[in-house]
Every structure is written in C-alpha cells, then in structure tokens.
Amino acid sequence: MALVPLKRRRRAPSPPAGPPGPGRFPAVVLCLVEKRMGARGRAFLTQLARAKGFRVDRTYRAASMLKALPGRLGALEELGPLPGIGEHSRRVIQDVLEDGVCAEVERVKLSERYRTMKLFTKIFGVGVRTASRWYQEGLRTFLDLQERSTKLTRQQQAGLQHYDDLNTPVERSEAPAGRCRSRGKPRGHDVDLLLTHPEEGREVGLLSRVVSWLDSQGLILYQHSQENSYGLREGPEPLGGRDVMDRFERCFSIFRLEAQGGPGAARGWKAVRVDLVVAPHFERELRRFASRERKMVLNSHALYDTRQNLFLPAASEEEIFQHLGLEYVPPAQRNA
Structure with a gap:
C-alpha cells in the first residue's frame, strides 16, 4: 500500500475553565497512561485535571523509563531532562535514594x-x-x-x-534458539518470535502453518491468533498512535518448554509466554523521531520523506539511521 503524508491534526480544544492550581486535592494523584488515549487526549485531560486542582503524574511511564536505564541510578541529577518523569516522580526517586524507601510508596504497597x-x-x-x-x-x-x-x-x-510459571522471569538462555535480541537484559517476562519470508507475499498463511506444526509437537499450551489489520486504514499508521506491530498477524501463546529450574523443574517443563509475530522488527521511538524531527514516515514497510514526497531506499537498520541523520546505536544499547 502506498504511503501518503500525514494529515495535519486539529488542535485539542481548550479545557473548561476552573480554579487554577493543584492545591485543592493535594492527596489525590491522577496517573494518565498515554498508550490508549493518545498524546492529544492525555494533554487535554492533564490540563483539565490540573485546572480543577488535582495533581497529575505519569508514573507508569516514569517506571518504564527507569527500568530502561543502562545502569544503577546514583543521584537524581543523573536523570537530566529524561522524558516522562515529573516532579512527583522525582520526589519519590529522591526519597528512595536518600532513605532507601519512600513512605508514600510503602503506604500504597500495603x-x-x-x-x-x-x-x-x-x-x-x-x-x-x-x-x-x-x-x-x-x-x-x-x-x-x-x-x-x-x-x-x-x-x-x-x-x-500457569500463574507461577508465567510470573517467573524468562532467562535469556531459555529463549528458543535463533537470533535473540534482549537489549542486554539477562531476563524478561516473555519471548517475541518474529516471522518473515524472503519473498514478499509468501508470508501470508505462514503463521497458521507454524502454529499448527508447533501444536503437533506438543509445544503449545494455549494460543490465540490475531489477523493482520495493517492496511485497513487509509494512509500510513499515525506515529505515536497504536503500534504498527500490533496490527500485524500474530499469535499470543503459551509454550511448554523444557525447564532448567524454577517452579517447573520437578515436572521437567515450564510454561512460557511467547508471541509469534509475522513482521520485521522496528523501533517505536525511532518512528516518533522520524515524524517529529525529520517530517518522515517510518514504519515496518518503508521510510517515506513527506517533504520530498519519495521513498528512501534502505537495506539495513544502519541506512535508516543515516537517512535520519543519527549515529547508529546497536540493539543492546537502546533504551527506547
């Protein structure tokens, strides 16, 4: 499907007028998650909540940003202008750095x-x-x-x-054989297997055949497939909206794999979350950068320059970075 330049979005309407300042309800903190509502919706609700006197935080995204740091945080100043971490999150982090715990967090946890x-x-x-x-x-x-x-x-x-197994971290050594990217992390909560075919169009029907074979080998405990919905909309996928990867044909499954320890060691196998996705890999933050800073559309199919109205050829990730004017960053060093 041909890509076209993104349409200019309308500005979000101004929130209803109300008493300014977050002082009316200081004990109430609203946490807004952008994933489903989008940036415009989150911005509007944030302004509205603050106008009514509520405190608004993006703690969930802050937690994700902290988990993605390459090393242990020693001082608050090391964060710099890291996105997604507001004043409230910084106060929590400062308490943990100084006292080892945050009284507010401990109250919530109890x-x-x-x-x-x-x-x-x-x-x-x-x-x-x-x-x-x-x-x-x-x-x-x-x-x-x-x-x-x-x-x-x-x-x-x-x-x-399979609650106990699925909540036991998956070690990198347990991932199925093949090209594995973990961004340097020794463990994770699941395994993503990306499937493709060297000939365009031959990937159609590939997932069902793979799942059928895996099932015949007794490796699948649960599976639910999702059809490809990419291309059902007009125009390219909005950058910063729903992940393009979520639109490709995929299978959410639980595999029965040989256990190397943990809760499944006694029976010889453990249940592991595995997602099978018929799509090449791509970086979400790279797409956002392409859209906002370079006025380009980057997705799993192509890189499109909206100002020159042309597709930019790229046979590798390194060439994508070159087109965007960025220094190439190896997967293990990426925190996106």
Missing part, C-alpha cells in the same frame, strides 16, 4: 487495593480494568474467583492455570 490489583493483573489476560472490577465486586484472592464462579475467558483460564 493497601488492600494495591495488593489485590497486583495479584490479579499478573494473571495472563487480566488488565487493570478487569482487576478493578473484580476488586469492586469484593474479590480478593484466587479462591474468591473460584468460589464466586467468576466467568473467565479462555486466555484468563490459561493464565490462572
């Missing part, structure tokens, strides 16, 4: 709601919305789910059945 939400959201297939609904219904434990005959999806049933 609360019943936090402990319940953490327990439920660690179930594969259970998000914050479902966990919150269960909490509002009075559910607190796995036994409560069973005694109340809570209706679970097939994905959630598999997640509950």
